[in-house]
Amino acid sequence: MNTESLLAPVCHICESKFSKTYTFKEKMFGFNDEFKYNECSNCxxxxxxxxxxxxxxxxxxYYYSFTTKTALLKRKPFIKRLFGRFRVKRVLKRKATALNYIKHINVGIKDRILEVGCGRGYLLCDLFNFGFENVEGVDKYLPEEIDHGYGVKIRKKELNELDPDRYDVIMMNHVFEHMDQQHQVLNDCHRLLKKNGCLAICIPILGDAWKIYGENWVQLDAPRHFFLHTLKSMEILADHTSFNIKHTLFDSSSFQFWASELYKKSIPLFSSKNNYGPYPYYENFSEQEMEDYESKAQQLNELKRGDTAVFYLYKK
Structure with missing residues (x-):
């Protein structure tokens, strides 16, 4: 990783001056190490x-993306093909996971899908299980490449090592904020996409949760999140890399509230007390509180003020 890449006096997205500097602590594991972040005066x-x-x-x-379980259905792809596009869309409509954002793309079961920074590939396995036949992943931080079978492979490669004009869909599911070379990543994706292909980027967004919780907002995730975008900064970044954002889907959940409330109490999400498993949030919040948090999250999504969103980018 290029440790000098972010040492600049101006914003890396729009080259404007910074207006504020903050100090945030690492809170997910309770290390409490401090890191400085700059806020752009323009974007x-x-x-x-x-x-x-x-x-x-x-x-x-024990970082969660390294421990998430993955599994392919033990049946061959031709069986799934019998169900066709209708079955895939119907299942995705029911499924309340990150797969939901695929239904906003005009993608067929034979289209070629790449996930960038996919870890062990749980989302790719889900896509394959739901009928998509040509799915693959790339993650340069993998200890070694993974072959799940039936052609579902995750390669340990850089984006610039992949063939151009190859993919109908490229997905980045909560990975783009971990990348330091924002313009270069989008330029690489532009090269890899077919003419009418779609780049779907799911990231945290600076919204109401940031205003409410400040340094305790769970999605700050210092120092793992190098960039926390606004709608404006994403528009600027897309324009600079020859993309148009044709749709934005806000998909935040109750997580923005209950996890941030834990941070206010100095409770990490993962710690040795829980054998580094997820914190049992139900010990701190009632069923009614959780329902209220979820309801509030959906209201913010409708107002386009939730703390996570999916951006659908297409080549200009």
Missing amino acids: GCLQIAEIPGNMDKYYPP
């Missing part, structure tokens, strides 16, 4: 001032 994007040289510390073996 409002928050960005880490300097990437730590010891980033491995903040991605320990």
